[in-house]
Amino acid sequence: MTGDTLDRSEGATIFLDHVTKHYRSGGGVDDLTLSVGPGEVFGFLGPNGAGKTTVIRLILDLIRPDSGSIRVFGRDSRRDSVEIRRRLGYVPGELALYDRFTAREVLTHFAHLRGGLEWSKIATPAEQMQLDLDRPLRTMSKGNRQKVGLVAAFMGDPELLLLDEPTSGLDPLVQQQVHGEVRRAAAEGRTVFLSSHVLAEVGEVADRVGLIRNGRIIAVERVTELQHRALHQVDATFSSPEDESTFRSLPGVSTCTLTDHVLHLEVSGSLRPIVERLAATELTDLSIREPTLEELFLSFYEQPNA
Amino acid sequence: MREERRSLIGWVAGLLGFCVIMLSMYPTIRGNSGFAKLLDAYPEPLKKLFNLADYTTGAGYLRTEVFSFMAPLLIAIFAIIWGSDLIAGEEERRTIDLLLANPVTRRRMVIEKWLALLTGTVLLSASLELTLGLLGPAFKLHVGWGPLTAVVLGSGLFALAFGTLALAVGAATGSRAVARGVATMLAVATYLLSTLAQIVTWLRPVQPASLWYHALGTDPLSSGFHAGHLSILVLTTIVIVALAALGFERRDLAT
Numbered sequence A: 001m002t003g004d005t006l007d008r009s010e011g012a013t014i015f016l017d018h019v020t021k022h023y024r025s026g027g028g029v030d031d032l033t034l035s036v037g038p039g040e041v042f043g044f045l046g047p048n049g050a051g052k053t054t055v056i057r058l059i060l061d062l063i064r065p066d067s068g069s070i071r072v073f074g075r076d077s078r079r080d081s082v083e084i085r086r087r088l089g090y091v092p093g094e095l096a097l098y099d100r101f102t103a104r105e106v107l108t109h110f111a112h113l114r115g116g117l118e119w120s121k122i123a124t125p126a127e128q129m130q131l132d133l134d135r136p137l138r139t140m141s142k143g144n145r146q147k148v149g150l151v152a153a154f155m156g157d158p159e160l161l162l163l164d165e166p167t168s169g170l171d172p173l174v175q176q177q178v179h180g181e182v183r184r185a186a187a188e189g190r191t192v193f194l195s196s197h198v199l200a201e202v203g204e205v206a207d208r209v210g211l212i213r214n215g216r217i218i219a220v221e222r223v224t225e226l227q228h229r230a231l232h233q234v235d236a237t238f239s240s241p242e243d244e245s246t247f248r249s250l251p252g253v254s255t256c257t258l259t260d261h262v263l264h265l266e267v268s269g270s271l272r273p274i275v276e277r278l279a280a281t282e283l284t285d286l287s288i289r290e291p292t293l294e295e296l297f298l299s300f301y302e303q304p305n306a
Numbered sequence B: 001m002r003e004e005r006r007s008l009i010g011w012v013a014g015l016l017g018f019c020v021i022m023l024s025m026y027p028t029i030r031g032n033s034g035f036a037k038l039l040d041a042y043p044e045p046l047k048k049l050f051n052l053a054d055y056t057t058g059a060g061y062l063r064t065e066v067f068s069f070m071a072p073l074l075i076a077i078f079a080i081i082w083g084s085d086l087i088a089g090e091e092e093r094r095t096i097d098l099l100l101a102n103p104v105t106r107r108r109m110v111i112e113k114w115l116a117l118l119t120g121t122v123l124l125s126a127s128l129e130l131t132l133g134l135l136g137p138a139f140k141l142h143v144g145w146g147p148l149t150a151v152v153l154g155s156g157l158f159a160l161a162f163g164t165l166a167l168a169v170g171a172a173t174g175s176r177a178v179a180r181g182v183a184t185m186l187a188v189a190t191y192l193l194s195t196l197a198q199i200v201t202w203l204r205p206v207q208p209a210s211l212w213y214h215a216l217g218t219d220p221l222s223s224g225f226h227a228g229h230l231s232i233l234v235l236t237t238i239v240i241v242a243l244a245a246l247g248f249e250r251r252d253l254a255t
């Protein structure tokens, strides 16, 4: 963990202090300490079963920690839960809606529970997402139901958004819309806590990223640092011979092998020097791939303080 | 909340059907001396067990066919199924995550759910009373609104108590099946206890432990309202609501 996350409990929007939660059947999270500042988009990145949903449901007081404490807006997550929930919006990881009702009925009901929002505040985001409000939710596609969940979370412009894998199972177009909503919220100075198991998604919207696995936080880094660490895998095939050393010496290259016209590179940081060098060759095949989540996590175990 | 409106209509229809069938059979029994003689031949304990006294009069017939078992238990089953679903159902369907993301205390949720249960039970009981009261005369069955109200009130409060119990067990465990099982078992047990105590003398001292006894064991159809007995039902129900809120307050939800 980098030092700047530890001493930011003052004024933090979310502050987890040595939080432990074990489920009876095993699993859970262990001794988590984490701080998210106001106006920040925090990406919570981890594979399936890492503990992302557990943390978000702890923040919401749907489940309670075995030990440790959680403060949201500087308030105790248990004692002041209602006041906290008044100021946040939530999209659950497993979104379940009242299937027999229409989106309009459900949203109106939630607006009522939130102390009566004007309908225009709901209608506008719904229009932006091109949502048909008058169909029973049961007949809606997964993507459209997810949009209902997003409208419910975003309505009334809450100060904090807890989004648990908000784009899982959505097509790229809807994903882009969701990312757009997240950026808009951040631009208005609101805080976003977004969980994901996709590095690219977090890289696109987050300022800072927490990596979690097996219930433990492995690292918290700025996205730019993370992208620097994220080694791109470059594979190229040439029709004419090339000199290996001219690739090895390029900035950011950490691994370089060239055998039989086939080149493999691992590159951190900017890809531009590589692409420019490749442009000067007789390329027959080229692939550039982001590291998988697994490779990213491994990089932290291999060089913990890099 | 408003979700169960449709199923409530189904229950009202079912209960109405049951009443109409029972009422339509009454004219064949009313004043039938042969039937009366036949019943007289029944041994005394059986008569008590099946509530056969005055079977051929209007009140007796209603007591035996409608209120000795079927109608109160039908309303109770409705209340138990609904009560078990109100909170545990939200957890099992996982809609509780979105619901409690709103600024609503868990206590308020329990109370609002219970008010929905109360409303449903009142509506169902009222439709039972109206059916019997309005259609009864058409089948020459006259019992009067007073006695009818007394017995429907007893039935409704009995059902409400066990519907509330189902709500509470659901709130404390998150499981609809457990809630239904516990509430149904206890409802049947109190019925058996109260009924058997009429023929088994050594059970009589424990009869007051049976909610059925307080609701219907005092024969409200002929003896009218018993404020004491009914207030025991009401108090028990209120205590169960409080316990439901307490149990729900301390739990990890939908885990």
Ligand SMILES: Nc1ncnc2c1ncn2[C@@H]1O[C@H](COP(=O)(O)OP(=O)(O)OP(=O)(O)O)[C@@H](O)[C@H]1O
Pocket (backbone or CB within 6 Å): A023, A024, A025, A026, A027, A028, A046, A047, A048, A049, A050, A051, A052, A053, A054, A055, A093, A197, B254, B255
């Ligand atoms: N209700 C539960 N009961 C028991 N164990 C649970 C429960 N929920 C989660 N777990 C366990 O806790 C661990 C963390 O689960 P969690 O749902 O928080 O992970 P996640 O990061 O959200 O995963 P995913 O990406 O699949 O949503 C897992 O090992 C999981 O099996």
Ligand SMILES: [Mg+2]
Pocket (backbone or CB within 6 Å): A052, A053, A054, A093, A164, A165
């Ligand atoms: Mg999850």
